Amino acid sequence: MTGRVFRILLLLCVIALFCKACIVRDVQPKITSEVKTSASDLALSYSMPKNVTINGIDYLQSQAPVGIFGGTLVSSTIGEGPKTFNPFNCKDNTSAIMSGVMYDGLFTTNPVTGEVAPKLAKGYTISPDGKVYTIYLRQGIRWSDGKPITADDVVFTWQNIIFGGMGDTSTRDSLVINGKLPSVRKYGDNIVVFSTPEPYAPFLRMLSAPIAPKHVFYNAVQKGNAYFDSFLSTNAKPKDFVVSGAFKLKEYVPAQRVVFERNPNYYEINTKNQKLPYLDKLVYLIVGDLNNEVLKFEAKELDVISLQGSKVARYKSLEPHSDFKLYNLGPDTGTMYISMNLNNRKNDKGKFYVNPIKQKWFSDLNFRTAVDYAVDRKSMVLNIANGIGEPLFTSESLNSIYLNKKLKPYDKNLDKAKALLKKSGFRTDKKGRLFDKDGHRVEFDLYTNAGNTEREAIGVMVKQDLEDLGMKVNFKPIEFNSLVNKLVSTFDWDMVIMGLTGSPLEPNGGKNVWLSDGRLHMFNMRTPQEGKIGILPWERELDEMFDKGALATKFEDRKVYYDKYQEIVYTQKPMIYIYSPIRIVAIRNKFKNIYPTSLGGLTHNIEEIYINKPVRY
Amino acid sequence: MDTIKYILKRILQTIPLLIIVSMISFFIIRLSPVDPLAELKLNPSVSPETVEKERARLGLDKPVIVQYGKWAISFVKGDLGVTSTGEKVSQKLAERIPNTLLLTAIVILLTWLVGVPLGIIAAVRWRSNFDRLLTVMTSIGMAIPSFFFAVLLLMFAVKTGWFPIGGLTSPNFVDMSFGEKFWDITHHLILPVIVLFTISLAGLQRQMRANMLDVLDSDYVKFARAKGLSEWVVIYKHALRNAVNPMITLLGFEFAGLLSGAALTEYVFQYPGLGRLILEAVMKSDINLVMASLMMGAVMLILGNLIADILLIITDPRIRSKA
Helix, strand or coil: HHHHHHHHHHHHHHHHHHHHHHHHHHCCCCCCCCCCEEEEHHHHCCCEEEEEEEEEEEEEEECCCCCCCCCCEEEECCCCCEEEECCCCCHHCCCCCCCHHHHCCCCCEECCCEEECCCCCEEEEECCCCCEEEEEEEEEEEEECCCCHHHHHHHHHHHHHHHCCCCHHHHHHHCEECEEEEEEEEECCCCEECCCCCCCCCHHCCCCCEECCCCHHHHHCCCCCEEEEEEECCCCCCHHHCCCCCEEEEEEEEEEEEEEEECCCCCCECCCCCECEEEEEEEEEECHHHHHHHHHHHHCCCCEEEECCHHHHHHHHEEEEEEEEEEEEEEEEEEEEEEECCCEEEEECCCCCCCHHHHHHCHHHHHHHHHHHHHHHHHHHHCCCCCCCCCCCCCCCCCCCCCCCCCCCCCCCCHHHHHHHCCCCCCEECCCCCEEECCCCCCCEEECCCCCCHHHHHHHHHHHHHHCCCCEEEEEECCCCHHHHHHHHHHHCCCCEEEEECCCCCCCHHHHHHHHCCCHHHHHHCCCCCCCCCCCCCCCCCCCHHHHHHHHCHHHHHHHHHHHCCCCCCCCCCECCCEEEEEEEEEEEEECCCCCCCCCEEECCCCCCEECCCCCC | HHHHHHHHHHHHHHHHHHHHHHEEEEEHCCCCCCCCCCHCCCCCCHHHHHHHHHHHCCCCCHHHHHHHHHHHHHHHCCCCCCCCCCCHHHHHHHHHHHHHHHHHHHHHHHHHHHHHHHHHHHHCHHHHCHHHHHHHHHHHHHHHHHHHHHHHHHHHHHHHHCCCCCCCCCCCHHHHCCCEEEEEEEHHHHHHHHHHHHHHHHHHHHHHHHHHHHHHHHHHHHHHHHCCCHHHHHHHHHHHHHHHHHHHHHHHHHHHHHHHHHHHHHCCCCCCCHHHHHHHHHHHHHHHHHHHHHHHHHHHHHHHHHHHHEEEEECCCHHHHHC
């Protein structure tokens, strides 16, 4: 008997020791808002490549320090890999990245300032009326097969592929201005002129669409849409690719990796006039999920990784004694928001989309503002995003070049919220329950898409915050497709937590959300038949700002309109923004010429990146 | 002659079965709330015209029954259609099938070569220490979930750096000599093979042991021993032949699992096989790809059973006379 007791005690001791060992080995969770190897400091020291002409050839000259040639950079893409390498047929992000490596556009975006910067074109002029764009191409630059890149290629790409409706037509769709498309003509071998029917500011940025080699794409375009869709698919042979970008496809292994090799004819040179890129190979491993990506990075199979929430703290503590460095790229372009259904119309069966009692609450600005003041953004950033986020108050994302910086953040303020509710006749009973002035209990549904853990967590916290005001919130995470259906088809919802991705460079991309007859004008959605029925004064103002913003051509003029639009959203609160996650990336120390920026990410200057002591595999 | 008639009959029977399987799967997928266009609808920069065009391209604008008819006609013609991104389904499958076959074939071969003899030895030395040890080992093997074991091994690989983290080939695979290529693939295969091998070995060894024990207890083995035959002849000539019958049925199922049995392990190890492809297809409701893989699974199962039955006819005279 004593033997057995002794044995059990011994066992317990061993277990306790194991537990102790486990606890000690765990890294203490730290709030790491101190990942301030901020991208912005490095970004300031980055100077864009300049145009130079040597022996009649217009090169782009890198201004970064001269590096060493050779080596490989291994990056990753999550999911099942690219669906196509045809740059005009990309419907998913991975495919777009892969073809973006190979095909340059006329212009690119300055990763620091967000301005338009030259790429295949060396410059442009815009006529005073804002309708005619004259593009000057580089002389003497060549495709990877040695044929010259000329105005013919540009005209063919725009006229026959993009305006011809080949492949993915989203660029074409967004360029139809008053039912007309822009026209394109060439003057000689190196000048191309675009004219738009009306001044249309977003057009210049759209000119960064890739340019196709006419001698390769011509036959595919002649054979029609169906053939074009499967042209340069993932089954195409690497030697069939004729590219203008820094890298060219070398090998694609389904579900494993995409390997690019350097394009010997690339038109960028360093200050010693040697042809870039420095790296011999660029590899994208195709990994199925985030966990595998992390494992691969830790096993040194990957050189670059972007980190999220909880992992940042761990990597931060590993960083001092490891061979990688963390960079903070600043807030993401994604925006997360709470929205209330302002719809006060009836459906075709004569029934209100939203219960009229609730309509009164949601259409009351005081009610919306009270909700806004009750939401505790700071604790959401701390608890949900592990401190790796930034509270958000504007409809443009924090790294947008159009961000209205005059709109100030504010803290949770329950007293103010309660005062606002009181002003509108809401009152609370002894148990703290909130009633409106007609005596109805304030109770509504809060939806989000199930499975998105981040939004579910936000939902729980919003529910708690609103219950502080005495509201009864029924939080219902539902399946994504059902939610989309509610938002864009049946309109039978009260409050929702959703997210949208915007462009940090072009607010006009959000017009579907903000225009009163937009297809994603969720907070007050109208059917196409209803048109602009029952438009609110501030909705009319938003419409005006977006119409004017698209027509103005100067940045300063546009900024005024888009500032105003953000101000309207900020005061009227159709959408209550919550926070933006911050992007943190890690890269091995051996890579040099790293100038991460918020707009360009880590590898925007992939042709300039080199390895300090290249190891050849 | 009878055997051929029997096989023909079996093949004819599979046709209505396949039709029912395809109908059920098609309607279940289409009735599920996954809307392949939901992402597109929520993208601010996509115009409603594009959404409509996509709907027409994917055939979603027609009633489900018409969609099924279209799919069935092209399937019968041998055309598996295109995925939702416009790639050929047959090509997608052809990329992955060899990889999955390589993995599962190695595993099946290893488990049978190791599992069957181990089962026999354990049965012959019933209740010996060796048998007990094997029982413990196989209990562990059967109890441990494959994905968990796979994750453990992956962590082991990360910590030691002895093995690559998933995949099938290294990034510089094309530049290798033949010997290096062979080693590279072997190196990548070791961990997934260990996982699948451990798990299927356990089941197989126990099955074989139980069958063998049954047979060893029977009258004719006692008679053979009483006749004074050597133990070797008793076990390997009389007992084994009778014990192996249920294993043949099992082999039929293993055949069915050739293409689909390793999906979970494949996913954890990021193995470029069918598992990952089909999982993604199901998530995105990529109907042609899902249907192709389901039909393939059904055909493999039917085929596996048929092969097992034929093998049984060959090995077992009792069944032969009935057929």
